[in-house]
Amino acid sequence: MAAPSHPVQGSLDELGTPLAATTFVVVDLETTGARPGEAAITEIGAVRLRDGRVLDEFSSLVNPQTPVPASATLLTGITTAMVESAPPVAAVLPAFLEFAGFGPDTVLVAHNAPFDVAFLKAACASHGMRWPSPAVLDTLWLARRLVPRGEVGNHRLGTLARVFGAQAPTHRALDDARAAAGVLRGLLARLRSRGVDTWEELRALRGAPTPEQRGRRHLADGLPEAPGVYLFEDASGATLYVGKSVNLRARVRSYFTAAERRPRIREMVGLAARVRPIVCETAVEAEVRELRLIAERNPPYNRHSRNPERAPWLALTAEEFPRLAVVRRLRDDGACYLGPFPGTRAAELARDALHQTFALRRCSHRITPPRRGAACALAGMGRCGAPCEGAQSAAEYAVPALAARNAMTGDVSAVVAALTAHIDTLARQLRYEEAAVHRDRLSAFLAAAARTQRLRSLGAVPHLAAARPVGADWEVCVVRYGRLSGSARLRPGDDPHALLRALVATAETVRPGVGGLPGADAAETECLLRWLESPGTRLLEVAGDWACPVGGAERHRHLIHRHATP
Known part of the structure; x- marks a missing residue:
């Protein structure tokens, strides 16, 4: 029998679930921290709506x-x-789940949904409850897809709420859920204008490559199948993004497929006009080149390219009466540096830990010649020797200043002893919030000290050559003062002695860094440390000593709290 020539309308199941008939449960959580399982929920707020109308809260x-x-x-x-x-x-969880009523036509919505979902799943698991595994929609992802960066500076909830005329978020759960619900209404309106009317069509948006991705697949043509660095460039030649790979062609091709789902990177691909490869002999050289190019060019689509040279450090100044200062620039003036820190708050916490341990002045003005009556309240509390009014000589002040320098560069036990004793005292008095502040100070100091001492250990070595097996080959690197100076691949049949002599002879000359720090960016030195500490690596030549201090911060890593240095 011949098939009918006229079109046949499918069933509702075939057409999909209309967005207008979908129930959206928009949720927001407030928590004590950022990691589920370690932090806990303090508030749950949710809004249930359908077809743009609020059904319940x-x-x-x-x-x-x-x-x-x-x-x-x-x-x-x-x-x-x-x-x-x-x-x-x-x-609270059973009450929330009953309110949500997750079913086949119900979607859980949140702004940055992985955060909220992870906490809800962890809470269910820890109390023996079954997580219903509803369909999830992330308004952050959807906004990045529908609201171009030319329209907004960022895709934070507050910014989007202003764009769509929604209630402003306040960092309280119900208010933020209402704000996200208002943003959802605006995003669904934009979807309808693009012909997306069902939940299935919306869900398919996430998996399919964009037209821009499909239209730029030719940019991977001709790229070598070798390790190296690749640069996405726009029509003017400006660098948009820098990446690395052990196989340049395969990695770049993945940017033009459905496997690439990052909204920012999909946006970047739409702007790209060419991909420039830089072939490297070894994978470690590719990683170092990537770091250097990101620092040099600050490409807008690399998340870790936001002015790494402006990272904060903690300096013990080189003055007659040294003080602790948070700085953005290293100077070769004899100061002692700790860092770099992930942010100013972490640097300030570490500074507070040192101030709590050592009686250092906290004023920033000139204190010579001494002035009568210049002492602040810290002197009366025994926290400062008041050199500003002549109560403490330079020789006397040098004792705590030298002890602080030693804690920053070597033995951290004085800081650990002082703060742990104070934490224990506060805990016995049930003053847990104050104890947590001192815990975070100690943790921030130890994290920075461990990092700095590792950097200094390699930064003090004028010359080091090492090799690591990679399949049948060997990667050979020369490191000088913590900077990669040369790299080569030793293949079966090559003369290892001749290759090492040639590599050492042609390696870059490196000057020592400031204040005993490496002659390279911290991220590069840490990359080299990971490579040197990987299994199978062999040291071929070492000039000088490569060692961390015996009483250093590494031995106290169990005291480093994950959330102390945001």
Whole structure:
């Protein structure tokens, strides 16, 4: 029998679930930290809506059964006292899940959904509850797809709420859920204008490569199948993005397929006019070249390219009466440096740890000649020797200053002893929030000291040659003062002695870094440390000593709290 010539309308199941008939449960959580399993939920807020209309709302504080950190209180306004009488998460979760009523036509929505979903799943798992595994929509991802960067400077919830005329977020769960619901309405309107009317069509947006990706597949043609660095460039020749790979052609081709789902990178691909390869002899050379090119060109689509040279450091100044200062630039003036830090707050926490241990002045003005009555309250508390009014000579002040320098560069035990004793005292007095502040100070100091001492250990070595097996070949590198000076690949049948002599003879000459630090960016030296410490690596030549201090921060890594250096 012949098939009918006229079109046949499919069933509703074949057409998909209309977005207008989909129930969206928009949720927001407030928590004590960033990692589920370690941090706890303090508030849940949710809005249930369909076809743009709010059906119901849910809101509840949650007792995390642990003190709310000061940093979380500062952000959300939620204090330990506010949640002490609130129900625990074991009681709030079932109520939330009943409110959500997750079914086949219900979608869980959140702004930066992986964060909220991870906390909800972890809470269910820790209390023996089944996570219903609903369909999830991330408004952050959808906004990056539908709201171009020319329209907004960023895709934060507050920015998008202003664009779509939604309620402003306040870092309280229900307010932020309402803001995200307003943003969702605006995004769904944009989807309809693009002909996306069903949940299945919306979900397919995430998997399919964009037209821009498909139209630029030819940019991978002719690239070598070798290790190296690749640069995406726009029509004017400006560098958009820098990456590395052990196989340049295969890696670049992946940017033009459905496997590449990062919204920023898809946007970058749409602007690219060419891909320039730089072939490297070894994978470690490719990694170092990538770091150097990112630092040099600051490509806009590399997330870690935001002015790494402006990272904060903690300096013990080279003055008659040294002081601790957070600085952005290293100077070859005899100062002692600790860092680099991930942010100013981490540097300030480490500075507070040293101030708590050693009686160093905290004023920044000139204190010579001494002035009568110039001492501040710290002198009366015994926290400063008051050199500003002549109560302490330069020789006397040098004692705590030298001890602080030693803690920064070598033995950290004085800082550990002072702060752990104070933490224990506060904990016995049930002053947990204050104890957490001192814990974070100690952790920030130890994290920075461990990093700096590792950098100094390799930065002090004027010449080092090493080799690491890679399949049947060997990667051979020359490192001088913590900087990669030369790299080569030793293949079967090559003369290893001749290759090493040639590599050493042609290796880059490197000058020592400032204050005993490496002659390279910290990220490069850390890359080389990882390579040198990998299994199978053999040292071929070493000039000088390569060692960390016996009493250094490495031995206290168990005290480094993950959230102390945001």
